[in-house]
Amino acid sequence: MEYPLVSTAWLEANLFDANVIVLDASMDTVIGKEPIVYDKFVAIPRAQKCDLENVFCDLSSTQIHAMPTAAQFNQGIAHLDIDVDSTVVIYDNQGIYSSPRAWWMFKLMGFDRVFVLDGGLPQWLSEERMTVDEYHQYEKSPHGNFQAEYQHGLVCDMTYMLSRFDANDVQVFDARGAARFNGEVAEPRANVRSGHIPGSINLPFAQVLDGYKLKEVEALQELFKWQDNEQTFERIFSCGSGITACILILASVASGHVKAVLYDGSWAEWGSHPQVPISLSPSNHANSSNVKIE
16 A cells, blocks of 8 residues: 555645545544544535544444445445545544544545545644635535445454454554553443453554654554564554544554554444453453354
8 A cells, every 4th residue: 555644735735636535534522532622613625524423334333433334435425526536635623533544444445545634634724724614515516436346354343353363463453542451441431341352452543643643654663563574464453443443554554564454343342242352461362262252
C-alpha cells in the first residue's frame, strides 16, 4: 500500500479539483481521549458527511460499530459522487481519530485511492486555512460509478481470532489505554469484562500520534519493532469497538507494513463473551485450543 495520508497543504492545493472528494468522518461519540468540543459547526470546503455511526455501519448486527456490508456501503456512497478514479480524502474533527476507520472501510470495499488528512480539522484550523459553516451541497443530484467489491482478509471475526490465537506469525495489537488493557478500570460498556486478549500487545493509539498528526515513519517503525522478523507477521488490530484500532492500522501501513487485519468486534465482543479467555497480565498467554463459540 502507498503512504496513506495527505498533508493539509496538499489538500488545500487540490481542494477544488473535481476529482477530489472530501469526506468528514467525525463521530459524535469519542472514547479514549478528551474530545475536542467546537462552539459551532465548521468544515473544510467541499466536505461531505461520512456518517460512521448511522449510515456506514451494519445496524442489524449485534456488534457495536460493525462494518457495513457491500450493499450498505453502496447505498451510503450513492449521494457522494464517488467514481472509480476519484481521490477520496477523509478527515475528522479530533485530529486523527475516526477518519482511519472510514479509510479502512473504503479499503475493505476495494477502493484504493483513499487517504486520511494528516492532522484532520484541528491541524487545518491551526494553519488558518479556509473553512465553511455547512457541508457541500451539489447543484444537481450527485452520482458516482464506484461499486464495492468486498476485500476478504482485511477484517476478521472472533472465530478467526481463535484460529490464529497460538500462531507464531501473528501479532495482536490493542489500541486501548493501559488502564483498560490491564483491567485496572471498568470498561465503558455494560456487561463487558475488563482485561485483554491473552498474548496481545498494548499500543495505545495516542502513542502513534504527534499532536494532531501521525508520527514520522521512522518513529512508527520503532514502535512496531517487536521482533526481528515482524515484517513477515500478520498484524491483527483491536480496541474497544473497532474504531481506534484503525488508527494503529493507519500507523502500521504508514510504517511500511502490509499485513493488517481489523478485528472488528474488538474488546466489546471478546470481553462480553464468557467462553473466551482473557488476561490481566501481558505475559499470560492462555491456550485456546479447546475454546468453542456457541
